Amino acid sequence: MNSKRGISKLAKVIVCASVVGSIGFYNLLAPNAYEVYVNGRAVACVKDMNAAGTMVNKVYSELVNRFKGIKIDKDTVYLSVIANSEAISSEEDIRNNIINALSTKVKAVEMRVDGNLVAILASKEEGQKVVSLLSTHYSNKAAQDNEKFPGISSKIEYKEVEVNLSQVDVVEDTVKKLIENTDKGTSPAVKIAYASKDEKTVIANRQKTISMAVPSRGSISSNFGLRWGRMHEGIDIAANTGEPIYAAMDGKVIYSGWASGYGKMIKIQHEDNIQTIYGHCSKLRVAVGDIVKKGQLIGDVGSTGNSTGPHLHFEVIINGKAVNPYPYIYKN
Numbered sequence: 001m002n003s004k005r006g007i008s009k010l011a012k013v014i015v016c017a018s019v020v021g022s023i024g025f026y027n028l029l030a031p032n033a034y035e036v037y038v039n040g041r042a043v044a045c046v047k048d049m050n051a052a053g054t055m056v057n058k059v060y061s062e063l064v065n066r067f068k069g070i071k072i073d074k075d076t077v078y079l080s081v082i083a084n085s086e087a088i089s090s091e092e093d094i095r096n097n098i099i100n101a102l103s104t105k106v107k108a109v110e111m112r113v114d115g116n117l118v119a120i121l122a123s124k125e126e127g128q129k130v131v132s133l134l135s136t137h138y139s140n141k142a143a144q145d146n147e148k149f150p151g152i153s154s155k156i157e158y159k160e161v162e163v164n165l166s167q168v169d170v171v172e173d174t175v176k177k178l179i180e181n182t183d184k185g186t187s188p189a190v191k192i193a194y195a196s197k198d199e200k201t202v203i204a205n206r207q208k209t210i211s212m213a214v215p216s217r218g219s220i221s222s223n224f225g226l227r228w229g230r231m232h233e234g235i236d237i238a239a240n241t242g243e244p245i246y247a248a249m250d251g252k253v254i255y256s257g258w259a260s261g262y263g264k265m266i267k268i269q270h271e272d273n274i275q276t277i278y279g280h281c282s283k284l285r286v287a288v289g290d291i292v293k294k295g296q297l298i299g300d301v302g303s304t305g306n307s308t309g310p311h312l313h314f315e316v317i318i319n320g321k322a323v324n325p326y327p328y329i330y331k332n
């Protein structure tokens, strides 16, 4: 800690103590939190100064990563204060407050879709990420309706600009806004190119030739596709712990054990370069190398790994790419 920071902190402690002391509650109301100031603006109220420092540095390093060559003029001061628990800031608030307090000019790009300004992003790469997340979202939506998704047909343009840091949008928010507008038919939105009838028939026929058993009885609690800005590469079937999980097709078990995020997980290799994954199991009833039949009991539903309640996370991977399992298990 440098001396300037130390003095500021001490000064506030003394002020707090004398105010509090004069009303006689000094022992009860000792400073219990820290206010963090960046460039003279309060950006956070936190319980623990080390955690605050870590969080502030995390925001700075995110900015340095996002905006290459950014120079951040920052003067961070920690003041010891008395705060009640409602005053403690969330990480998101802290991030937004810091960005507003910095008022740094940055090089960014305007992203235009069919001539309409949709966002100011840090780079063209971020714009391309927006497009790719949109494509994934709409291609999954199309798959669910047995349609083929040839792509987004909008004209996308980028222009370099210099703006205030606080004017720059976030990739995830941009995607969310564009999906909302596109679905509601309001501007700015993207144009989605859908397939002709013939192509739809090809896809539907393909799904018919791959016939899968329903891997677990229960209702779908989460679909395949974009969820909270991230890809959910399978479907979640809610069921009670201990309910049976069945192999979707004939195949050979290539994994049965713990996998990060998935908890206890089974992976089966099928013909035609198809694989299926069964996650969050409570019990694994097959071992690597086992040959299984379609509909065979392979494990029990559970909530192991990154899961908030008992369910089966089921994935279908064709030629190395996760596809929407829904049409394969429910539309045969």
Ligand SMILES: [Zn+2]
Residues within 6 Å of the ligand: 222, 232, 234, 235, 236, 312, 313, 314
């Ligand atoms: Zn899942």
